[in-house]
Amino acid sequence: MSTVLTAVIVLFLLAAIFGIVLGYASVRFKVEGNPIVDQIDAILPQTQCGQCGYPGCRPYAEAIAGGDAINKCPPGGQTTIDALADLLDVEAVPLDAEHGEEKPRSVAYIREDECIGCTKCIQACPVDAILGAAKQMHTVIISECTGCDLCVEPCPVDCIDMIPIETTPNTWKWPEPPSPMQLIATDRGRGVAASEAP
């Protein structure tokens, strides 16, 4: 009888000790906010364009953490969707066309002699990439521009163009070699033709 009692007491004590330790740890090492939001936010392209329907990338990251769809980010495109699917262990779905389509990266360009200096685009820019003052010509700091499009709409004289970023030898990427895996022995002739084509 006493053995059983001892065992019960020991188990009870252990449970109590672990309970206290865990309780303390949950208070002491409490994580503020949802850490997954930061991870999602790190994957999003940070254009802050709002095409997803949220006012910026972080709000969308929070929404995704709350269960929203992962395919609402046109600037990130399929790459971002794949990365998010990988992170959240959900199925990668194609981009939701409702929110726009994936376009090549671009930067805003202000036609400076048409600018009237209304500062509307400056207020719209989410990353402070437009320089200018009231009644003075504005200009875009290209290195800071995320190409989010948000300045185009407010411009009263439509002097802002979105110009796709040109590839320079520094940003040029080697193309992916044609995959050899589609070849089977009987395809040899076609394979040669295919590799000659480009």
Next chain:
Amino acid sequence: MSKVFSFHGGIHPPGNKKRSTRAAIGKAPLPKTLVVPMQQHIGGPADPLVKIGDQVLKGQLIAEPISRISAAIHAPTSGKVVDVAAYPIPHASGLSEECIVIESDGEDRWIEHQGLDDYRQLRRQDLIEHIRNCGIAGMGGAGFPTDVKLHLSEDHIVNTLIINAAECEPYITADDMLMRERAHEVLGGIEIIAHLLRPSHVLIGIEDNKPNAIHALEAVLKDTELNIDIVVVPTKYPSGGERQLIKLLTDLEVPSGRIPADIGIVCQNVGTTAAVYRAVHYGEPLISRIVTVTGDAVLHPRNLETLIGTPFSTLLEACDLRPEALSKLVMGGPMMGVTVENDQIPVIKTTNCLIAATAQEMPLAPPAQACIRCGMCEQACPAELLPQQLYWFAKGREFDKAKHHNLFDCIECGACAYVCPSNIPLVQYYRYAKSEIRTEQRDQQKADHARQRFEARQARLEREVAEKEARRKARAEEAAKAQQQKAATQSDASPQPAAAAEPDAKQLKTAAAVARTKLKKAQKAYDEAVGTNADNLAELEAALNDARSKAEAAEKALAAGAPATEEGSGDDLKQLKVAAAVARTKLKKAQDALKNAEDKGLDGVDKLRATLVTLENKAEEAQQAYEQAANKPASPSPAPTEEKPAEVDIKALKQQVSIMRTKLKKAESALDGCEDEAEIARMKTEVNELKQRFEQATAEFDKAEQALIERAAKSGIDLKQLRIDAAMARAAVTKGERSLSKADNDDERSQIEQELTSARAKADELNLTLSQYE
């Protein structure tokens, strides 16, 4: 002879070198136009210094480096700058970049230049600066600016200087020919670099397929004092790779992600040493290099001393190209070079070879087969990587994993692809994966930057809103405080009997005025009613009487209330004064108007005159009323003693003295600020006058004060003591009053009241005494 070690892997492709070493180094023809790219290596592009239309001389600086890792660019020949724009550059992408296009004038005229007399006398810094100004960049492969490497001894201990003369890639013989024909230049360059880096020994790594070059070097090495060893290494590709050569010569491995200088070694290409020699001894910038033009499609393969910016077509023509045989034009060696489509692309500082290959020589790559996991690529890899794994990762876009398998240690030598039995273009996969990773990193950097800016902006907006809110709150609080203060002063004023009389008098006045108006209205209504013989005459009459009586009562109350307090009379006095002043102003205005009117001969002159007269009367009346009132306060005072005028006197005197002082000060400061001489003189007299008046006033005041004190002393009273006592008594009274208002017990209250009465009596007595003397 030093011991030779070995590196992992490597291959033995056919050399094909002999064909281009039969002829001596020739001179490439001077082309009509030269295209000089602004970026010829890794690092920052140079910044053009010339404009279209500028005349340049050979060796003239045409673009300066704008960042640390960047090289100066010089005009390769004399001529005119015809364009500064984007042109195709020798790059795998085939894209265009900014270039300076020079139209040669055929004279090839040098700019004035001269070498350094004795570089050993110069400070190291200056010597390196000279080399930087000559635009020397590594001529082996990457074109790394040489001056950056020469600085390495400042923060690294450099034990070994390795001169890379291996030239392991097939076809290329540029370095071989250079050593054969210009061994002394190579040695001179080595001496300069050794002087800068101070290594304990120098090793020249050279493959055993260049016996002539080895002989030439050995011949010149006899004259040097330096500790230079020629290390002949077996021919194996890629022994010319920097890390592979270091392993061969020293058995040391450069850790991944580090530079050779971290293990005390610096590598320089032989071509670079010769360029350094020419820059230091002759002051010649790097404007030409030796290019091997070879391949089966040229009839006379050879090495040509070529100006930077010479189009490939010029070189091919110089070596008698058979255009019909050409199937592939390769820039660089057959292993690591890239195919170019455009023969107008210019030679740059790193162009060491041009292969015009026939279809037999370089057939199209056979279609790739599936990887059979044979492992031959691993055996061939000189960087000891796992090419097969990297291939799978690159293919599956698992770039992270590829990175973890040290993809970036791959030197893209092509040995793995060379041995692959499935003909898989492995190097292309690695290049693709590398550029994808680099792009990803760039995008990530940009995203982080954008996030930072976005968050900063967000924080700023929030702060601005908060600041606005705070300001609004502060304003509201201030307003509330002001309101409270106003209320407090009003409530403070009411309990004081003297102050209370003022609003009373005002109220009474208003009441009287209202009553009068009402009376007038009633009278008017009554008169009208009488005129029209209305029914409600009796009613109106009653109302009129009522109003009249009310008005009379108000007037009476006013008459009783107004003189009731001294303050009230003072107030009246002030009002009278104001009235008098207003009357005077009106009079003046009227006079002015009259004058104007008279001048212009207007009709209303008579009317104006009449107004003026009434106004004059009014003004006089007001003045009189004021004077009367002003004289009054003296008369109703309770004890019209003979001392009273003295009091007035002394106060007035005091005021006068202070006024004089202020005036004097003002006049003096005005005098200080004044510059005009006449003005100064006028002011000086004024000041003097004021001074006199001030002195007079002070004297009068002193006299009066003295008289007072004397008079008090006569009665045996110390005036000062008296003053203090009086003040103390007054304070006691106020204190008592305060405690009385606080006390709630009746007994206590009566006690305090008693005390208060006695204190009051004492204070009154003291005040009275004091007032007698002041």
